[in-house]
Amino acid sequence: MTAGVRLYRLLFRTLLVRVDPERAHELALGLIRGVAAVPGLSHAVRATLGRRPATPVRTRLGRAVPGVLGLAAGMDKDATTVLGMDMLGFGYVEIGTVTAHPQEGNERPRLWRHPAEQALRNRMGFNNAGARAAAERLRRLRSTRRGRSVVVGVNIGKSRVTPVEDAVGDYATSARLLARWADYLTVNVSSPNTPGLRDLQAVDSLRPILSTVQEEADRAAGRHVPVLVKVAPDLDDDDVRAVADLVTELSLAGVVATNTTIAHAHGPGGLSGPPVHARALEVVRLLRDRLGPGPVVIGVGGITDTPGARAMLAAGADLLQAYTGFVYRGPAWPGSLNRALARSRPRG
Numbered sequence: 001m002t003a004g005v006r007l008y009r010l011l012f013r014t015l016l017v018r019v020d021p022e023r024a025h026e027l028a029l030g031l032i033r034g035v036a037a038v039p040g041l042s043h044a045v046r047a048t049l050g051r052r053p054a055t056p057v058r059t060r061l062g063r064a065v066p067g068v069l070g071l072a073a074g075m076d077k078d079a080t081t082v083l084g085m086d087m088l089g090f091g092y093v094e095i096g097t098v099t100a101h102p103q104e105g106n107e108r109p110r111l112w113r114h115p116a117e118q119a120l121r122n123r124m125g126f127n128n129a130g131a132r133a134a135a136e137r138l139r140r141l142r143s144t145r146r147g148r149s150v151v152v153g154v155n156i157g158k159s160r161v162t163p164v165e166d167a168v169g170d171y172a173t174s175a176r177l178l179a180r181w182a183d184y185l186t187v188n189v190s191s192p193n194t195p196g197l198r199d200l201q202a203v204d205s206l207r208p209i210l211s212t213v214q215e216e217a218d219r220a221a222g223r224h225v226p227v228l229v230k231v232a233p234d235l236d237d238d239d240v241r242a243v244a245d246l247v248t249e250l251s252l253a254g255v256v257a258t259n260t261t262i263a264h265a266h267g268p269g270g271l272s273g274p275p276v277h278a279r280a281l282e283v284v285r286l287l288r289d290r291l292g293p294g295p296v297v298i299g300v301g302g303i304t305d306t307p308g309a310r311a312m313l314a315a316g317a318d319l320l321q322a323y324t325g326f327v328y329r330g331p332a333w334p335g336s337l338n339r340a341l342a343r344s345r346p347r348g
C-alpha cells in the first residue's frame, strides 16, 4: 500500500466516517472537480497520483485505455467529473446510471457505510439529471481534446416513471440521446433500487431492450457503438449463462459483472465492496467460459487491492472497475493499482 493510500485510510477512519456518507460523496466529487479545473494543480496531480503506466492497454471496445481499472457506474452519475477521474489515474470512466427522464432518486438516507467489511450499501434509485442533461455535458466534454482523449462508457437505466412494459422505449430514448458521445454503452438491468428492474434480466425481456438499444445507438451515432449489459451477482448460474448466450446471439460487445448484491442482512439496498467479490469472480468465470474469448467482460465487485484485481483478470475479465475500493482507499489508489497491474502485465 502506498503512503498516499495509507494517509487517506487514516483520514477516512478518523474524520471522514463522521461525515454523512452522501455529503462526503458530494464534497469529494466537488473537490476532485475543483482540482481538475485548475490547470497547474491538475497537471501536478496527474503527474503524481495519476501517473500513467508506460504502455496503454488495447481493448476490444475500439480504443486503448491507459490502465485496466476504470471507475464503475454510480459515482459520476451526471458526467460532471470525468476529467477529474481521469486525472486520478482511472483508465476509463463509466458515467451514469442515466435515465431518459430526470429523477430525484429515493429519499435520504440512501447510502450507508459498513466499515468493518469495507463495504457500502445504497438504495440511491438512479438520482440523475436525465439523458438530455448528460448528453449536453458530454457534448461539451467531447468538444475539447482532453475530453475526447478519455474513454467514456455511458450506463443507461429505466426511468422510475416508465412502466416495466414500456422499458424498451425508455432505454431507446437514452441510447438515442447519448450514443454519439459514448465509447460504449452499458445497459443496466441489475440495480436493486428501481422496482421491477432486475426482472428485465430474463432473456425474453432483455432481448428486445438490447437489440433496440444496439440499433438506436448505431443509428444515432452513425457508427457501431459497443453495447454491454450489466448483470447482478444474485442471478443464478443458469441465468448468467442465458445472458451470455443472448450476448452471443445478438453479437453484443460484452457484459459488465457485477452490480451490488441484495443477498445480505444489513438492511435495505444493494451491498458493494469485499462482500460481493467472491460471487463477482464466479460470475466473470461463468461468463468467460460461456462467451469464449471474443466478447468483452468487465469485472467489477469488491476489488480493493492488486491480488483481487489480478484474480478478476485471471477469472477472465478484460477490464476492471471499482467504486467502493476507491471510497475506502482514496485518490492515490486508482493510479497506484493501475501501475501495479501494468508491472505484472505480459508485454506485447
Ligand SMILES: Cc1cc2nc3c(=O)[nH]c(=O)nc-3n(C[C@H](O)[C@H](O)[C@H](O)COP(=O)(O)O)c2cc1C
Pocket (backbone or CB within 6 Å): 072, 073, 074, 075, 077, 096, 097, 111, 120, 121, 122, 124, 126, 155, 188, 191, 230, 258, 259, 260, 271, 272, 273, 274, 276, 300, 301, 302, 303, 321, 322, 323, 324, 325
Ligand atoms: C453508492 C453506489 C451507487 C451506485 N450506483 C450505480 C448506478 O447508478 N448504476 C450502476 O450500474 N451501478 C451502480 N453501482 C454499482 C457499482 O457500479 C458496482 O457495480 C458495485 O458497487 C460493485 O463494485 P464495487 O464493489 O467496486 O463497489 C453503485 C454502487 C454504489 C456503492
